[in-house]
Amino acid sequence: MSAPWLAIDTATDVASVAVGSAERVCAARSVRGARQHAAQIVPLIQQILTLAAARMDQIAAVVVGDGPGSFTGLRIGWAAAKGLAHERDLPLRAVASLLGAAHAAAQGEAGPIAACFDAQRGQVFGAIYAFPPGRVETLVAPGLFTLAGLARIAPVRPLVVVGDGAQRYGDEVLSWTGQSPVGLETLPPVAGSLLALAEREGASRALDDPASAEPVYGRPAEAQVKWEAHHGRPLPHSSR
Numbered sequence: 001m002s003a004p005w006l007a008i009d010t011a012t013d014v015a016s017v018a019v020g021s022a023e024r025v026c027a028a029r030s031v032r033g034a035r036q037h038a039a040q041i042v043p044l045i046q047q048i049l050t051l052a053a054a055r056m057d058q059i060a061a062v063v064v065g066d067g068p069g070s071f072t073g074l075r076i077g078w079a080a081a082k083g084l085a086h087e088r089d090l091p092l093r094a095v096a097s098l099l100g101a102a103h104a105a106a107q108g109e110a111g112p113i114a115a116c117f118d119a120q121r122g123q124v125f126g127a128i129y130a131f132p133p134g135r136v137e138t139l140v141a142p143g144l145f146t147l148a149g150l151a152r153i154a155p156v157r158p159l160v161v162v163g164d165g166a167q168r169y170g171d172e173v174l175s176w177t178g179q180s181p182v183g184l185e186t187l188p189p190v191a192g193s194l195l196a197l198a199e200r201e202g203a204s205r206a207l208d209d210p211a212s213a214e215p216v217y218g219r220p221a222e223a224q225v226k227w228e229a230h231h232g233r234p235l236p237h238s239s240r
Contacts, residue, residue, distance in 0.1 A: 003060035004052065005198065006084070007191040010041065010077030011069025011097035011215075012117055012164060016189035017044045019052040019059070022196050027051035028189040041080050062090050063198045065097035065190065066205070068125040068142055068218025069117050075215075082210045092207040094215065095194045098127040098142050098163075099203060103193035105162040105182055106131050112139055114158040116165035116173075116181075119144055124165030125218045126150040128158055136203045144218055147172045162187065 004026060007018045018028035027048045031040050049056060064081035067074050085092040102113040111131050116124040124147055128140040139155055147169040161173045166181030173181045184190070197203040207213040 003058060004054055005061045005063055005195055006045070006049075006056075006059045007063040007065075007194040007198070008041070008045070008077045008081050009065030009097055009100060009190045009194060010073040011065045011067050012073065012101075012184055013070070014184040014190070015041065015044070015073065015077065016191035017041070017048045018189055018191035018195055019048050019054055020192070020195050022199055025192040025195060026054065028192040030185070030187075030189040030191075032185060041076055045080065045084075056084070056088065059084075059088065059090065061093065061198075063093045063095060063191075063194045063204070064215075065100055065194060066094035067097055067215040068119075068144075069097050071217055074217060078213075078215050082213070085207075085210045092210045092213070093198050093204045094207055094213070095197050095204045096127070096142055096216070097190065098125065099129055099136065099138075099197060100190040100193040101162050101184060101187065102127070102129045103131065103136075103197055104187040104190050105160050107188075109159070111160075112156050112158045114140075114150070114154070114161040114166070114177075116147065116150070116161055116163040116169075118163075118165040118168050119218060122146060124150065124163070124169070126165065128154055128156070134200070136197065136200055138202075142216065142218070147176075151176045 016030040020026040062085045098115040102115040114128045116126040126145045127142040130137040162182040
């Protein structure tokens, strides 16, 4: 196998890290608990490197989950990924976390698969994908929806709907698809799917300037919304 890549995803309450390549995941693990991501992510990276019998100086590139998702969770994962990429002068790529979750849920099938992360306020961050051999088809691009709104614009009925947002609105998912939602904790680590997707056409974006790169949060953080409402203008240097 060529030099391995490292993948990190912290978009939801279930964080994951993987080491390997598009063809083979050498080691991967998920941990639950968004409030503990900051304390867990660096030890988790070290654990996975050890399990993969790899060292950080052997890693050829870093892949990070691009969101949308938890503002705090994404910042933690991106800080770790950007720090490692900068320290080692490594290429950094981003893959939508919704795409990673859908790929993990597909388990090699073509789909279609919907992924929904809980966005609070009665909404989900949602997307729908299909996985023909060697390709990714985006049937509904990542966006902010109600579950009913996503079902309304979906061009096809997904085989599976995965994610904590799907679980929160499980009755609606069951009515839409005839299947109960799938929890993220039941999937193979999403970071492993980020490795599989990182070099597929249209599945990732290269971060040419990692220092200034930002994830797709999906919506502004609550603190940013309050600041902008109070001041009547966008927060300087904000990423929407």
